[in-house]
Amino acid sequence: MEGLSPYADEHTLLSVGDDAGVYEYGGVVWVHTLDFITPILNDPYLWGAISTANSLSDVYAMGGIPLNALAIVGFNNCDLELDVFREVMRGAVDKLREAKTVLLGGHTIDDKEPKFGLAVAGVCPDGRYLTQSGARPGQLVAVTKPVGTGIIIKALKEGLLSEEDIGEVIENMLRLNDKASELMKSVGATSCTDVTGFGLLGHVYNICRNSDVGMRLFFEKVPVYEEAVDFVKKKLFPKGARDNHSFVKDYLRSELEWWKIILLCDPVTSGGLLFTFEPNKKEELEREAKDRRVSLWIIGEVTGERMIEVL
Ligand code: CO
Ligand code: CO
Ligand code: CO
Numbered sequence: 001m002e003g004l005s006p007y008a009d010e011h012t013l014l015s016v017g018d019d020a021g022v023y024e025y026g027g028v029v030w031v032h033t034l035d036f037i038t039p040i041l042n043d044p045y046l047w048g049a050i051s052t053a054n055s056l057s058d059v060y061a062m063g064g065i066p067l068n069a070l071a072i073v074g075f076n077n078c079d080l081e082l083d084v085f086r087e088v089m090r091g092a093v094d095k096l097r098e099a100k101t102v103l104l105g106g107h108t109i110d111d112k113e114p115k116f117g118l119a120v121a122g123v124c125p126d127g128r129y130l131t132q133s134g135a136r137p138g139q140l141v142a143v144t145k146p147v148g149t150g151i152i153i154k155a156l157k158e159g160l161l162s163e164e165d166i167g168e169v170i171e172n173m174l175r176l177n178d179k180a181s182e183l184m185k186s187v188g189a190t191s192c193t194d195v196t197g198f199g200l201l202g203h204v205y206n207i208c209r210n211s212d213v214g215m216r217l218f219f220e221k222v223p224v225y226e227e228a229v230d231f232v233k234k235k236l237f238p239k240g241a242r243d244n245h246s247f248v249k250d251y252l253r254s255e256l257e258w259w260k261i262i263l264l265c266d267p268v269t270s271g272g273l274l275f276t277f278e279p280n281k282k283e284e285l286e287r288e289a290k291d292r293r294v295s296l297w298i299i300g301e302v303t304g305e306r307m308i309e310v311l
Pocket of ligand 1: 018019057058061193194195196
């Protein structure tokens, strides 16, 4: 979008550059986002459901509630038969029902590489929304799902793992970020994003840059899938992990072994929320997470120095 200045009106509260756009009209604060992905699993039902959770996630990251969605579908009539496509849609429909989000319509094009996703519209009922620019030095940093899905999906595609081996990973990708969103709002989080394609460090970088702060993270506190550790040590990881590393490396300071950094740069599908909150809310957050059954890891702190340190 560099060098372009798209039209914006007085209702535009937030455009390009955050997890979603925010638009106010007639007193209602709307959140709009769009996401689609290529197949990550062989099971079309699971792919449809995970892609749906992934598309809804940006609304939850803004602190909003999704209300309705439009499907974006690319598939090749020859390769992907109609009943496979039906399974993708069945996964999407089930996940949308769980999120109480109405499917209003969609559009399909002929495409050699299948794609599925949604444009989602949601609202912030109290008018409040969270951006990537609200982090303040002294705050703590938390995440709500483990990282390493990119490495695991690559291992799956190379036949080194089967879908039966990674039940926990699939379950996490399927999980909506609705409860995590309520959790972070309940303790007054001031900045939030969801961990997806840029990997944990890429999304940490986005918050740091947008908030003009830094972060100190503790590798041992970051939740990672064991299988991903085994594969990354054997140099099996997607190209995206390296790209994400190039994206953050000028901002990064770490003496850790290469594979730990690559693991933290691994592109994530349908990851958890990453948010910052005041340290005096730590106990309340941990208690609320338990009550609401949201997984939670406090992985570091916000600093005043514009630098990501990984210890
Ligand atoms: Co996002
Ligand atoms: Co997105
Ligand atoms: Co159309």
